Amino acid sequence: MRKKLGKSINKKDGIVKKSMDVLKKSSENEKRKKDMRKLEKKSRPKGYRAKKLGAFTFWMLFLFMLLIVFVNIFSSSGKSKASDKTENLQVNKALAAEGVEFSKDFVSEYFTWNIGDEDREQRVEKLSYYLPKEVNAHAVIADKQWKSTIAREDIILKEVEDLADNRARITFQVKINFENFAAGQEKKENNKKTEKNRVVPEKIETVKYISVPIFYDDEKRRFAVYELPSFTYLDEQKIDENIESETEGLKPIKDGSTQNVRAFMETFFEAYANDSKDKLTYIIEDPHHQNGLNQTMSFVSLKNTEIFEGKKANEKIVKTDVVLAEPKTGIEFTSTYILVLAESEMRYTVLFVNNKQYIDELKDKEIANVEKEMDMEGEKDN
Template identity: 35%
Template sequence: MKNIQKKKKNKENIKAVKRFMENMKVFFSAKPKKEKPKRPKSYLMRRLGALTFWIVFSFMFLVVAVNITSNTNSAEEEQTRPDLTINPATKPEAIQFAKDFAKNYFTWKRDSWKVREKRLSSFLAEGLDRQAGLVKDGLKWDASIQRVRLQTVENITENKAHIIFETTTEMSRKVPLKKQKKKDKTKTKTKKLTKFFAVPITYNGASYGVYDLPFITNVDETTTVTEDANNYREDLTSVKTGEQVTNVKHFLDTFFASYAKDSEDRLSYILTDEKHQNGLQGELTFKEVKSADVYEGRKQSQFIVIADVTMEDPKTSIQFDTVYRLVVSKKQDHYVVSNLKADQTIEELGSE
């Protein structure tokens, strides 16, 4: 009996707990949610304005920082970058302008100075002597330009230059004959006049002009260049003796004989240089290899050869000595010339 009452009491307790939990659930679920306080519109606009300000400020700061960095780098680059500005008074068109002036300068007739003055007027700067310094009083010769050859160009300022030509002029005049019996009482006497002639040229941004009187000068034509073959030898290791050297020298006779007379097809067997496929095709006849120095190449079975070769013109028997710098390589059972070009560096020759 007690057990039955105990079980009944337990059931009632469980039900009471369930009712309590349900009531609590209802209580909490029925509790109204707190609403966020409403912000006035002016507050929202202030927040938006502040956000916009900081975005714009950050962007401007970034732009200024980038510009400062770029300007600094540009300034450094400008300091280290070489000045590549070309003087306009040294350009080909300036040289042609000066050349045309020289031709007109050394052309005149004593009875038509106005014609010469008009020709020169398109070249000379305002204020210069209209005959460009030529003293016509007492002049006994007429002149006709024969040749104008560019000699050198001298920079004077950023827009001025002296352009120097070698000029050859034929001077002529009438002279009386000693014997007066002939119908023609005079004859024309001529002589050649060769001078180095400097033309002062400037460019004002719109046109070229001779800004000062031209003048006769002197040019030292003696070269200071040394023999190129000696410069080549300094960087090479000589191969003085051995069967390979003997074979290479014998091959040179075969090669140059073929190079002088054979067609491209036949020559291609011993000449593999793609840039120099054609030989002389009979223009010259091979006479001899006067000397040949053999040096080590950059690869195995490769040699750099400097050969002094004599060729002859078949029509006149005039002989020419030529220095050839070439790369000789051994391909299987025979030698070939893999490079035949005189003006390359040793590094370029050896890389073939």
């Protein structure tokens, strides 16, 4: 037993000794490493830390500049693509007001002629500014009895059709006057009693619809009627049904504040008809209507005044029919105005006159509020 105990004790002592040696070696290694780091620090040249910091700063700046270059490349490519898109979105210049006026000038020349070869030559010359040479040869009417005239105010625009590629088809209603002097001369010769009287031509007034195909040449920067005009017909019907008013769907106001609004409207339109711009700027903020009517019309009265809520609590929308009289004749006209009023310090000013955008934004806001309330009710139910 003693031998066994002695052996076991010796084994334990050996394990403890080995573990102590391991700890001792590890501590010596740590100490050696610390000494080596101290020696390295001492052996480092002056400015070592500054060089390290400089290198770090350099690489950070380099990466930053590289990032900026990439951002500029992608943004410029995006801008070029956007510019390419805008360049590709070409506006059809044949639809412009100048194109309509050019077509109207052409129609005026097309339906105006006299009888005789000399007039035919003049028409060929005039129409050559509108039609290609080959087309022009077929455009000149060669009637030997009837002459034709048309007033510019009798050429009425009815329809504009976009044909793309700087082409359009513009339709007019025209009232043409034809005169036949040959028929009048025959009547005179057959009636001896009227020999001393002048020849009265036969006259016919007719209404037609004509469609003019026009083209805008970008290179030569001019319009042209590229084909002969064609006759058509538009079935114009009377407007029986009512069209929804701009104020449809707005919240009406019917409380005591309407009396003050109505009183202001009377005062405002009196000033709007008579006062100068200097005075009107104090009550009208809308820059498009600060000239008022400049005494070209006289204020008579208001009819059918309706008042609605505006975007803000201090704003109101007023729709009213205004009776105005022409000063020299006294003839009365009824005009509809829609005003946006703002109340501040117990007085009203006019923010806008006939401004549809304000009303559309108000309606959009009300729709958004209704949708929001419906969403909130749906969340409560869930």
